[in-house]
Amino acid sequence: MAQDDEDRRAWFRREILPLEPDLLAYARRFCRDGQTDPEDLVHETFARAIACKTWSEIGNPAAFATRVLRNCALDALRRRKVLTITAVADFDRIDPIDEAPGAQSIVESREELRALADAIAELPTQCRRVFTLRKVYNLSPDEIAGRLGLSVSTVEKHLVKGLRYCSEKLGRRSERKSKVDERRSWSGRRDHDAKR
Amino acid sequence: MERETGSRREAVRQAAALWVVQLDDPSCSDADRAAFEAWRGESFEHEAAYEREAVAWARLDRARALRPGLQRPDADLLAPAGRPRLPALARSPWARGLAASAAMALIVAGALSFGTSTAYATAIGERRVVVLGDNSRIELNTNSKVLVRFKRGVREVKLIKGEALFDAAPDARPFVVKAADAVIAADGATEVAVRLGSDGAAVTVRRGAVDVDPARAESKDDMRLNAGVAAIYDSRGARSRAVSDAEIDRSLAWRQGAIALNGQSLAQAVAEFNRYNHRQIRIADPSIADLRLAGYFQTTEPNSFVSAVTSAFPVRASQGTDGAIRLSRRG
Numbered sequence: 096m097a098q099d100d101e102d103r104r105a106w107f108r109r110e111i112l113p114l115e116p117d118l119l120a121y122a123r124r125f126c127r128d129g130q131t132d133p134e135d136l137v138h139e140t141f142a143r144a145i146a147c148k149t150w151s152e153i154g155n156p157a158a159f160a161t162r163v164l165r166n167c168a169l170d171a172l173r174r175r176k177v178l179t180i181t182a183v184a185d186f187d188r189i190d191p192i193d194e195a196p197g198a199q200s201i202v203e204s205r206e207e208l209r210a211l212a213d214a215i216a217e218l219p220t221q222c223r224r225v226f227t228l229r230k231v232y233n234l235s236p237d238e239i240a241g242r243l244g245l246s247v248s249t250v251e252k253h254l255v256k257g258l259r260y261c262s263e264k265l266g267r268r269s270e271r272k273s274k275v276d277e278r279r280s281w282s283g284r285r286d287h288d289a290k291r
Numbered sequence: 292m293e294r295e296t297g298s299r300r301e302a303v304r305q306a307a308a309l310w311v312v313q314l315d316d317p318s319c320s321d322a323d324r325a326a327f328e329a330w331r332g333e334s335f336e337h338e339a340a341y342e343r344e345a346v347a348w349a350r351l352d353r354a355r356a357l358r359p360g361l362q363r364p365d366a367d368l369l370a371p372a373g374r375p376r377l378p379a380l381a382r383s384p385w386a387r388g389l390a391a392s393a394a395m396a397l398i399v400a401g402a403l404s405f406g407t408s409t410a411y412a413t414a415i416g417e418r419r420v421v422v423l424g425d426n427s428r429i430e431l432n433t434n435s436k437v438l439v440r441f442k443r444g445v446r447e448v449k450l451i452k453g454e455a456l457f458d459a460a461p462d463a464r465p466f467v468v469k470a471a472d473a474v475i476a477a478d479g480a481t482e483v484a485v486r487l488g489s490d491g492a493a494v495t496v497r498r499g500a501v502d503v504d505p506a507r508a509e510s511k512d513d514m515r516l517n518a519g520v521a522a523i524y525d526s527r528g529a530r531s532r533a534v535s536d537a538e539i540d541r542s543l544a545w546r547q548g549a550i551a552l553n554g555q556s557l558a559q560a561v562a563e564f565n566r567y568n569h570r571q572i573r574i575a576d577p578s579i580a581d582l583r584l585a586g587y588f589q590t591t592e593p594n595s596f597v598s599a600v601t602s603a604f605p606v607r608a609s610q611g612t613d614g615a616i617r618l619s620r621r622g
Contacts, residue, residue, distance in 0.1 A: 104342055112346050138300045141339035211354045215369045224366035230351045232364035236316050243366065254312040259305060262347030 107145045110156035115266040117157070118164055125168035136171065140164040214261045225250055226257035306330070307340035311348045357443065363476060363502055367463050368444055408440035413453070416567050416591055418548065427466060428458040432486075432545045433567045433590070453566075454486035456543060459499070470494075473505040473524055483516075484543060491525025497539050505529050550588045550596075557582040557600065561618070568593050575619040579606055 118140060122133035140163045153159045215226055224243065228234045229250075234242070236250045243250075310327050313319055331338050357368065413419045413431045421429040421439075425446060429437055435453025439446075441464070448457065450470040459466035459477040466477040470485045471492040477483060481499025485492055494503060496516045503514040505524040514529055516522055519539070522531035534542075544551035550563050558580040561572045567590035574580050582604050588596045597608045597616055607621040 104338070107339065108342055108346055112343060115343075132297045132300075135297060135300055138303075138336075138340070141343060142334070142336040145339040145342065146335040207350075208353060208356055211351055212357055212369055215351075215354060216371050220370075223369060227354075227369050228364055228366050230354045231358050231368060233355060234364060235318070236312075237318060242364075251309065251312050251316075255305065255308045258308045258311060258344060258348055258351070261351055262304075262308070262344050265347050265350060266343070 103148070103150055104145065106150045106156075107141075110153075111141065111144045111160055114157055114160050118160060119267065121161055122164055122168070125165075125171075131168070131171045136164055136167050139167045143167065210265070211261070214264045215257070217264075218257050218260060222253040222257050225253035229254055303336055303340045304344060307337065307344040308348075310341055311344045315348065363465075363478075365465055368465075370463055407442060408438050410436060410438050410451075412436040415569055418545070423460075425462050425464070426460040427462075428456075428460075430456040430458075430546060432456075450485050450487060450492070452487065454484065454545070456482065456484045456497075456546065458482045468501075471524070473503055476502045476504070478502065484539075488523070488525060491523060493521065493523045495521040495534065495539055495542060497543070503529070544587070545590060548590050550590055552584045552586050552588070554583050554585060556580060557584060557604075557606075557618070560584050560596070564588075564590070564593050564596055567591060571615040572597065573611060573615045573617050575611075575617045579604070579618060579620050582606070 115137060118137045119133055122136040122140075125131065125136065126133045140160060143163050143166075144160055147153070147159075215223055215230070217223075218226055221243075225239055225245070228239045228242065229236070236247050236254070239245070240247045240250045245253075310330065313323055314327060331341055354369075411419065411421045411429065411431060413433060413435050415434045417433060419431045421431065421437075423429065423439060423446070424441070427446065429439070429448065431437065432454040435455055436451040437455055438449040438451055440449070441447070444464050446459075446462065446464050446466045448466075448468050450468060457466075457468055457477070459479075459481045461480045466481070468475040468477070468483065468485055471487055471490070473492060473494075475483065475485065475494060478500045481501060482497040483499070483501050484495040484497065494501065494516060496518050498518050500515065500517045503516060503522060503524070505514070514522055514524075514531060516531060519533055519536070520531050521534045521539075521542075522529060524530075538553075541551035541553055545567075550560070550567075552560050552563075555563075558574060561574055565571050570593060572593055582600075584600070584603075586599060588599070593616065597618070600606050600618070601608050601621075605621040607619050609617045609619070611617040
C-alpha cells in the first residue's frame with residue numbers, strides 16, 4: 096500500500112507537476128471575469144489529480160490534467176451565487192485539450208540554472224543568505240544558525256519563505272514549448288462527456 | 292473558490308513548505324516524520340501541496356552548481372550586486388557554451404574559458420602592473436602570465452606562468468587565485484604573492500589572509516594563511532612557515548627591479564637571475580654551487596652580479612659557446 100502511494104506520488108511529480116505553467120495559462124482563460132483565482136484552479140486540479148488511484152491507466156497526463164482543471168472551473172462556476180455572462184460564455188468557448196504531448200522531464204539547462212540563481216537573488220537579503228547557504232553550500236539549518244547568529248526556527252522561517260517564493264516562480268515558468276496549444280481544436284468525445 | 296481561497300491555498304502551501312524544510316533537516320526526528328505523515332494523510336490537497344513544494348526544493352539543489360571552486364561558503368554568493376555576470380549569462384559567449392546540465396556546469400566552472408577572460412603577460416625581464424575593474428591590482432614579475440576572469444560572481448585569476456603579487460580589493464565577489472591546481476581564496480583586502488615552481492607554487496601573504504586549497508578534491512588539505520606566513524605546496528604536500536616583514540620585502544624586491552639575496556646559494560642566485568635575462572648564467576663547476584651570497588642586485592644587470600661574485604669568491608667567469616656566462620672555480 097505504501098509502495099502504491101509512493102508510485103502514485105511519483106507519477107504526480109513526473110507527469111502532472113511539470114504541467115503547472117501550462118495549466119495556469121489554461122486556467123486563466125476561465126477566470127477572465129476576475130471572480131475565480133486561476134492559481135486556485137491549478138491548486139485544486141493538483142489535489143484532484145494526485146487522488147487518482149487509476150493513474151497508471153492514464154495515457155495522456157496533460158489531457159487528463161486539463162480535463163480535471165476544466166471540471167474544477169465548472170464546479171467553481173456552479174458554486175457561484177451570481178453567474179456572469181462572461182464566465183458562462185468563456186466556459187462554452189474554451190475547448191478541452193487533447194492529444195497534448197506527454198509531460199517531459201524538466202530540462203536541465205543553463206536557463207534552469209539561471210532561473211534558480213535569479214529567483215534566489217530576488218529574495219530579501221537575510222532570506223537570500225540563509226537560502227544560499229542551505230541550497231548552494233548544503234549547510235544544515237544548525238550550521239547556518241551558528242554561522243549567521245540566528246535561531247534555528249528563524250533559519251527555518253527564511254527557508255520556508257525562500258522556498259515559497261522559488262516554487263511560485265518556478266511554477267510559473269515554462270521550460271519548454273507550451274504543451275497547451277491554444278489553436279488545437281477539441282477532438283475527444285470522452286472529454287466532452289467527462290462532466291456534462 | 293472565491294477570493295478568500297487564495298489565502299487558504301497559500302496557508303496550505305506554507306505548511307507544506309515548512310514540512311519540506313523540516314524533513315530535509317538532518318536533525319529531523321521520527322516524531323516529526325510521524326507528524327508529517329499525519330498531516331499529509333489529512334487530505335489530497337495537503338499531499339499535492341507537499342509534492343509541489345518538495346519538487347521545487349529538490350530542483351533548487353541544482354543551485355549547487357553555482358558554487359565556485361572554493362570551500363568557504365559565501366552567503367552573499369548570489370547577492371544581486373555581487374553577480375554582474377548573471378544578467379550577462381544569456382548573452383555572453385562562454386555562457387552559450389555552458390553545458391546543458393547543471394552537473395556539467397559544475398565541472399566546466401573551472402575549466403572553460405570563453406570570451407570573457409583576459410590574459411596579461413610579461414616577457415623576460417619585463418614587469419607589469421595591471422589594475423582590474425574592481426580596483427584589484429596584479430603586479431606581474433618577469434616572464435609571467437595570468438588569466439583574469441570575472442565570472443559568475445567570482446573574481447578569478449589564474450597564474451599560468453611565473454610570479455605575481457595580487458592585491459585584492461574588498462568586494463562582495465570572492466577573489467580567487469588559481470595556481471598549480473590550488474585555489475587560493477583571498478579573505479577581504481589581501482596582498483598575496485604567488486610564484487609557480489616546477490611542480491607546485493609558493494604563496495606568501497603580505498596583508499590580509501587567504502585560504503589555500505591545494506588539491507581541490509581533498510578539502511582536508513585546506514590551509515589558512517594569515518599575513519606574515521609563507522607556504523609551499525607541491526607533489527610532496529603542503530607546508531607553511533612564518534616569515535618576517537624583511538623577508539617578505541626581500542622576496543618582493545623584484546617590484547623594484549632587484550634581487551635581494553640573504554644567504555642564498557650561488558645556484559639559487561643564478562637561477563633567480565636567469566629568470567630575468569636572456570643572457571643566461573651557468574655554473575660549470577658543482578663545487579661552487581653552494582657558495583652563499585648576500586646583497587642587492589639589479590635583475591637586468593647580470594654582469595654586475597657576476598663581477599661581484601668573481602671579486603668576492605674564487606670564481607672565474609668566461610663566455611660559454613652558447614653565449615652564456617660560465618662560472619667555474621678559479622685557481
